[in-house]
Amino acid sequence: MAQRLGALDLLILLPDPELGILRPAPGFRQTLPGGSTWTELLGRCAGGGEFRATIAYPDVQRLSPADVFITPDGAVLMLIGGQPRVRASELAGAAGLVLALLRSEAREDAASASARASGDVTRRATALASSLDRARADLAKNAAALRDALSDAARLNDELRLLNETLEQRVRNEIAERAKAEDALRQAQKMEAIGRLTGGVAHDFNNLLSPIIGSLDMLVRRGVGGEREQRLVDGALQSAERAKILVQRLLAFARRQPLQPGAVDLNQLVRDMAQLIASTMGATVEVRVELPDDLPPVTADANQLEMALLNLAVNARDAMPGGGMLKISAEPEQVIPGKSHRLRAGRYVRLSVSDTGVGMDEATLSRAIEPFFSTKGVGSGTGLGLSMVHGLALQQNGDLAITSREGAGTTVDLWLPVSGAPAGANDGPGNAAEPLRGSGTALLVDDEDLVRMCTAQMLMELGYRVEEANSAEAALRLLDAGLCPDLLVTDHIMPRMSGAQLARLLTSRIQDLPVLIVSGYAEADGVPAGIPRLCKPFRQAELAASIAALMPTTAIRRRKDVRQ
Known part of the structure; x- marks a missing residue:
């Protein structure tokens, strides 16, 4: 039984009421190694309870751990050595059966002595064998129950451990998702605040530029001053016009730029700009245009879309100082409800501008659409190109996405809604009429x-x-x-x-x-x-x-x- 429980040996000591000492119970090892370890153990048994000790066992040369439990009637249960799967105290119920058996055997011994004295040896032996069989059956039954309990406990422990591990992972995932959502919210709030500030500043700048450009334009029309003064006025007017373009980019980022949306043939627009883009790229950059012939018209402001495309091309050129390839492609896409949290469900055309340049790291990519953020040198850029394109896309109920990896190039995807009208439906005849000169x-x-x-x-x-x-x-x-x-x-x-x-x-x-x-x-x-x-x-x-x-x-x- 000791081996089934994972121990080296099982020992039960019973108190001898006549001598006042503990003796091994019948059926167990009767000769103990002795020595100081046993003397100390027996002394501790007098205090009752449960404890662990180290004793000489099975001989004086070897020490083994022992799990000791003292029953209320003074019996000592010991699991010695090995790695027991139960505690000695958990065997108290089974020990009661064993002790009952031992007491029964003692009574049977007395009966045998009486039987021998009376010549009834056969009856005593039969009764003793019957009692032993019953005790063994009870012991086997309790041992089976104990094994089942240990098996159930091990299974429950495994299930609990698995549940705890799964719970921890779920908590980690939830915390990560919440942190990601909070970062996205903070970024959106920051960009919204920057947009409000930028739009307000741009509006004030427009009010400042209006009298400047108007007055310079009047001086140019009237031809005020000599040749040198006229050159100065022309230079001032050109600078004011550049400031006007800068303010338009600020308004585009803030999504407050007045637009004239219409049905635009994206195929025609890109092909018309291909030569301009190729000349802007230079001889070291290959320009490739891949557009399907059946591309549907999109809703956009054609002039602003041309400016956005040119901005993206210039950014790509600056990212390829040693040359490379610029690819402009487009394809229709259907956004279904729930697929995107930034695009409404419907039909779109995705315009992509890809380069084979130096790419961006994660820190640069996270700030790419911020106004005035630029990786170019001083005087080489305003940092408003991507922010203007982003604002234009949102103002047209579209979206902008940038994917990039350091050393592997960049792709900018611009989503534009498909127009319900044919291309050119919003174009009106140009009005080149002379200004009215009435007396109204x-x-x-x-x-x-x-x-x-x-x-x-x-x-x-x-x-x-x-x-x-x-x-x-x-x-x-x-x-x-x-x-x-x-x-x-x-x-x-x-x-x-x-x-x-x-x-x-x-x-x-x-x-x-x-x-x-x-x-x-x-x-x-x-x-x-x-x-x-x-x-x-x-x-x-x-x-x-x-x-x-x-x-x-x-x-x-x-x-x-x-x-x-």
Whole structure:
């Protein structure tokens, strides 16, 4: 039995009430090695309980560990040596059976002695054998139950360990996913904050550039000064135009740039630009265009899309100082609900620009679309190219994705929604008409004094009599005082009442009043779709062309004031 339990030996000591000592129970080893270890062990047994000890066993030359348990009636159970799978205390129930058997044997011994004395030896032997068989059967039954219990305990321990390991992995995965989501949220919030700041700064810059470009344009038209002064004015105007382009890129990143979306034939647009892109790349870069013939038209602002494509090509060229290959490809894609958390479900065209350049590491890639972030040298770039393309994609209800690996090149994917109209459906005939030179009255509304002064001068040079107002409320007071304008030119973003709101009020009082909204950026909310818009800053020719598209080609006729 000891071997089944994983021990070297099982020993039971019983108290001798006559001598007051412990003796090995019948059926167990009767001669013990003795020595100091046994003396110490027997002394500890007097205190009862359960403990572990080291004793000389099976002889005085060898020491073995022992697991000791003292039963309430003073019997000592010992599992000696080996690696027991149970504790001695767990055998207390089985030990009771063994001790009962031993006591039964003692009684049977006394009965045998009496039987021998009376000559009944056969009956005593039969009774003893029967008792032994019953005890052995009970012991075997308890041993089987003990083995089953040990097996169940081992199985439960394995299941618990597996459950704990799985739980830890699930917790780690959940923590990793939450950390990833928090990082993405922080990045989105940071980009949104930068976008708001950038859009506001760009709008203010447009207001500053408007009088600068307008005044320089007037000086150029009038030919003020000598040749040297005219060259200086031309240089200043060119610098102002470059600043205007920079502001447009800022507005594109902030998704506040006025766009003129239409159905664009992407195949034709890319092929028309292929020669320009090839000349920009230089002789060391191979330009490859791979576009399917049946590519559907996309919804986009063609001019801004051309600028975005050229920006991506220039970035690719700068990433290949030793030459390489630039590939422009496109293919239609269907986004199903739930497939993308950034794209609406629907049909798209994915425009890809790939290069074989130096690529980007993870740190650079994570900041690639941030405004003013650039890996180029000082003076070699503004850091607004990718941010402008990203803002353009989002403004068109598309998306931008960048994949790159250091030393393995970069791919920029631009998703654009498929247009429901055929390509060119939104193109209108160019209006090259001469600016109207009538005697009508133009009502000019702008809360920026310098912008209003410069715009008023342009309108007067176009032949209009100009009435100025620094707010929508001031414009309404002019109408209440009897003014009946033939043209309304108004800023959009103004305190208390926007230009779009003013336009609605005035057109309800004056039928067929031509309206032109002028703004650094025009938010779509609250602006009627039919009201034309002109983006600041602008020259007189742009203002004249916008007015020419509004006004009839005949002389301006006075309109009857319809007041409510």
